[in-house]
Amino acid sequence: MIHRSLQDIKKMLGSEAVDVSHTDPIQIHGVSTDTRTIQAGNLFIPLIGDHYDGHAYASEAHSLGAAAVLWQADRPNPPEGMPLILVGNTLKALQQLAQAYRRELDVRIIGITGSNGKTTTKDLVASVLSTRYQVHKTKGNLNNHIGLPLTLLQLAESTEFAVLEMGMSGRGEIALLSELAEPEAVIITMIGEAHMLQLGSREEIARAKTEIMSGLQPGGVLIYNGDEPLIEQVLTERADAKPFSRLTFGKAESNDIYPTEIELDPKGAHFRINSEHYPPLFIPLLGFHNVINALAAIHTAAYFGVNPEQIQAGFQALQMTSMRIEKLTAKSGLTVLNDAYNSSPAALRAALELVERLDDYSRKFIVLGDMLELGDQEEQYHREIGRTLSPLCIDEVYTFGRLAAFIAEEASTSFPPGRVRVFHDKQQLIQELQASLRPDDVVLIKGSRGMRLEQVANALLS
Ligand SMILES: CC(=O)N[C@H]1[C@@H](OP(=O)(O)OP(=O)(O)OC[C@H]2O[C@@H](n3ccc(=O)[nH]c3=O)[C@H](O)[C@@H]2O)O[C@H](CO)[C@@H](O)[C@@H]1O[C@H](C)C(=O)N[C@@H](C)C(=O)N[C@H](CCC(=O)N[C@@H](CCC[C@@H](N)C(=O)O)C(=O)O)C(=O)O
Ligand SMILES: Nc1ncnc2c1ncn2[C@@H]1O[C@H](COP(=O)(O)OP(=O)(O)OP(=O)(O)O)[C@@H](O)[C@H]1O
Numbered sequence: 001m002i003h004r005s006l007q008d009i010k011k012m013l014g015s016e017a018v019d020v021s022h023t024d025p026i027q028i029h030g031v032s033t034d035t036r037t038i039q040a041g042n043l044f045i046p047l048i049g050d051h052y053d054g055h056a057y058a059s060e061a062h063s064l065g066a067a068a069v070l071w072q073a074d075r076p077n078p079p080e081g082m083p084l085i086l087v088g089n090t091l092k093a094l095q096q097l098a099q100a101y102r103r104e105l106d107v108r109i110i111g112i113t114g115s116n117g118k119t120t121t122k123d124l125v126a127s128v129l130s131t132r133y134q135v136h137k138t139k140g141n142l143n144n145h146i147g148l149p150l151t152l153l154q155l156a157e158s159t160e161f162a163v164l165e166m167g168m169s170g171r172g173e174i175a176l177l178s179e180l181a182e183p184e185a186v187i188i189t190m191i192g193e194a195h196m197l198q199l200g201s202r203e204e205i206a207r208a209k210t211e212i213m214s215g216l217q218p219g220g221v222l223i224y225n226g227d228e229p230l231i232e233q234v235l236t237e238r239a240d241a242k243p244f245s246r247l248t249f250g251k252a253e254s255n256d257i258y259p260t261e262i263e264l265d266p267k268g269a270h271f272r273i274n275s276e277h278y279p280p281l282f283i284p285l286l287g288f289h290n291v292i293n294a295l296a297a298i299h300t301a302a303y304f305g306v307n308p309e310q311i312q313a314g315f316q317a318l319q320m321t322s323m324r325i326e327k328l329t330a331k332s333g334l335t336v337l338n339d340a341y342n343s344s345p346a347a348l349r350a351a352l353e354l355v356e357r358l359d360d361y362s363r364k365f366i367v368l369g370d371m372l373e374l375g376d377q378e379e380q381y382h383r384e385i386g387r388t389l390s391p392l393c394i395d396e397v398y399t400f401g402r403l404a405a406f407i408a409e410e411a412s413t414s415f416p417p418g419r420v421r422v423f424h425d426k427q428q429l430i431q432e433l434q435a436s437l438r439p440d441d442v443v444l445i446k447g448s449r450g451m452r453l454e455q456v457a458n459a460l461l462s
């Protein structure tokens with residue numbers, strides 16, 4: 001994490017800094033925007049949010065050990081008796097400080113975006129690079145205009161690689177993140193339908209994702225899913241002036257790397273790729289889509305000099321973020337596939353394809369929550385999923401939420417009576433599942449973040 005004097009911080013803030021209250025040698029150790037997690041020595045940066053104004057917590061931050069605070073100049077009554085830097089805008093100051101700190105480090109940065117697979121690919125890339133380098137990766141899902149700057153400010157001076165997840169839900173957001181991080185390599189995992197509400201079409205989603213090019217260093221590399229024609233299309237539109245190289249991955253043999261043999265089993269995926277330099281590979285992740293995510297990690301690792309044996313070792317040592325097709329076993333023996341972090345049509349199709357292939361369980365249940373932020377086609381998207389469900393591959397369908405009920409309505413036309421059930425009360429859903437599920441069953445749980453379906457997974461596991 002950042003360790004600098006208050007005077008240095010003021011210099012790093014550049015034009016954002018208006019004035020500093022102290023000239024004595026105050027040392028800053030790390031940054032916090034939240035008094036609920038602040039550490040002694042931190043610089044407290046109060047942000048103005050949806051529920052609170054962080055400036056109201058500046059004195060509390062100081063009493064909790066903050067070494068200094070930033071204060072937005074248009075906020076009344078700046079506190080006295082604590083080291084303080086007056087700034088034009090605290091959010092912009094956070095971002096400016098993060099970029100300045102990044103530029104002082106020797107760190108090499110990899111940025112990852114895409115509709116789905118960002119977090120998984122970030123964890124895979126970090127794991128394979130860690131076999132050779134000191135790597136820092138985005139913690140959890142801290143991937144937006146606040147989370148990414150905080151991640152940059154967490155970097156140690158000795159960090160060699162930073163693997164940063166870049167999330168968005170609207171135009172211009174990825175460009176900002178890329179320009180803050182100034183990556184040497186960028187990855188676009190795939191283009192789905194997530195955040196269609198804000199963007200309106202998959203073409204616009206692709207344009208938003210390719211904004212990641214805007215901060216790419218000259219001579220950098222773009223690693224992207226070659227199965228998605230929209231990426232090539234919008235890249236042509238961009239006509240980025242700076243030189244960059246490109247590497248493709250995907251299922252099609254037209255990609256630079258593609259899988260040649262795949263065997264999915266209950267513990268993960270065995271596969272080979274189209275290069276004799278690579279031994280058979282294994283990832284401890286379920287689903288074909290994760291093989292594709294692993295290809296992105298292979299490209300990235302090889303680009304930075306990690307050899308095939310180190311790549312396989314990295315896959316074996318994978319530390320995966322939770323709630324991404326997380327396979328868990330209840331005390332009863334029930335298998336829970338907790339995929340509750342988020343949902344969107346492409347992601348749900350990937351998860352359902354995985355479940356349909358499973359054949360080690362007595363019965364297969366799916367619990368599907370609403371897919372949010374899909375815009376005016378939301379009902380159609382849910383109905384399309386419902387029409388893909390077959391009683392030959394899935395035994396029981398449980399839905400939760402207004403939109404997921406459309407999945408059930410369509411599925412009911414092909415499932416026997418009583419095998420498709422609609423819920424709008426989470427506790428009732430949990431009770432019914434607990435009454436129905438048996439130890440040798442498997443249950444997939446998936447819904448958008450706003451549905452909080454991890455509460456269902458946790459209840460079944462307790
Ligand atoms: C601003 C902030 O960090 N808020 C976090 C805070 O929320 P809360 O409602 O409690 O506070 P406010 O935001 O209203 O308060 C303003 C500040 O005051 C501080 N404060 C408050 C109370 C207190 O007692 N002391 C205080 O100091 C407070 O800390 C604020 O700084 O807490 C919540 C619970 O911990 C956090 O969830 C909330 O974080 C917000 C949502 C946030 O954006 N956090 C980032 C660090 C982050 O990266 N969060 C990720 C999720 C990011 C995400 O959704 N990504 C999208 C793609 C990007 C979409 C983009 N358009 C966007 O807007 O995000 C995705 O799909 O992946 C995470 O939490 O995992
Ligand atoms: N390459 C992929 N193609 C389609 N779906 C995928 C892919 N990778 C992951 N998924 C699905 O998306 C879910 C979320 O994966 P992950 O968290 O890695 O994506 P993300 O892009 O970080 O998502 P979010 O934007 O919600 O944070 C997975 O559990 C899986 O269902």
Ligand SMILES: C[C@@H](N)C(=O)N[C@H](C)C(=O)O
Pocket residue numbers: 168169342371372373448449450451
């Ligand atoms: C917060 C936003 N990026 C997100 O994850 N939206 C999903 C669809 C949700 O809120 O459930």
